[in-house]
Structures are given as C-alpha cells and as structure tokens.
Amino acid sequence: MAYIRYKPNGNYFGRFRVNGKLIRRSLKTHVLSVAKLKLSDFLQDHRRLAINKGQSVNGEVIVEMCRNEIEDNHNNKPRTKLYQQEVLIALKKTWPELYATDIAKISQKDGSDWAAR
Numbered sequence: 001m002a003y004i005r006y007k008p009n010g011n012y013f014g015r016f017r018v019n020g021k022l023i024r025r026s027l028k029t030h031v032l033s034v035a036k037l038k039l040s041d042f043l044q045d046h047r048r049l050a051i052n053k054g055q056s057v058n059g060e061v062i063v064e065m066c067r068n069e070i071e072d073n074h075n076n077k078p079r080t081k082l083y084q085q086e087v088l089i090a091l092k093k094t095w096p097e098l099y100a101t102d103i104a105k106i107s108q109k110d111g112s113d114w115a116a117r
Contacts (some may be wrong), residue, residue: 006034014039018046059098059106063088 003015005026010067012027023046027038068078070084092099095114098106 004032004039014042016043016046018043056102056104059101059103062103063091063099 005013005015005028007013010030012029012032013025014027014035015022015024017023023042026040027035027042029035029038067085067088070081070088073081077105094117098114
C-alpha cells in the first residue's frame with residue numbers, strides 16, 4: 001500500500017513498502033495530481049529493482065527489452081519507432097561495453113563519463 005502525505009512546507013512525499021522495507025521519498029511537488037503520478041513511478045522503479053536484486057542482468061537484455069517495447073507499442077507512429085530504434089543503435093556504437101556490463105553495477109559516474117565522450 002502506498003500513501004501520499006503532505007508536509008507543512010507544502011511538499012508531498014510518498015510512503016510505501018517494498019519487500020518489507022519502508023521507503024519514504026519526497027515527491028518534490030506541491031500539486032496532488034502530480035504527486036500521485038510520481039508516486040506510481042517510484043513504486044514501479046523500486047519494485048523492478050527488488051525483483052532483479054538477486055540476479056545479474058546485463059545491458060544486452062535491457063536493450064532487447066527496450067527494443068521489444070518499441071515494437072509492441074502501437075501508440076507510436078512508424079517514424080517514432082524508427083527514431084527510437086536509431087537511438088538504440090547509436091547507444092551501441094557509443095557505449096559498446098554496456099552490452100556486457102551488469103546493469104546493477106553501472107553507477108551515475110559511468111553514465112556521466114559516457115555522456116562526456
């Protein structure tokens with residue numbers, strides 16, 4: 001169960017449990033409707049991390065999942081799908097070691113270094 005709480009300073013924060021652990025994060029907004037959307041994003045991210053915590057997942061698997069999501073998304077126009085596929089190709093060219101790396105071991109510094117190249 002996830003909860004949205006209001007702080008006296010005007011910000012909303014979310015409280016939820018993942019695998020029995022209580023997580024409390026600021027949603028960094030003053031608007032309730034935005035807070036609800038951000039809370040669902042936080043929940044989805046934390047649950048995904050909890051599921052994959054014990055397994056090592058390399059970048060190739062993640063990129064393949066993205067490729068499948070691009071193909072399966074019927075809301076996007078053909079040109080949008082083509083652009084998203086080109087982005088994945090460019091990612092492979094500029095960061096080839098990503099495909100063999102365990103995703104859980106990639107740090108923010110690794111991403112910053114890649115972006116600086």
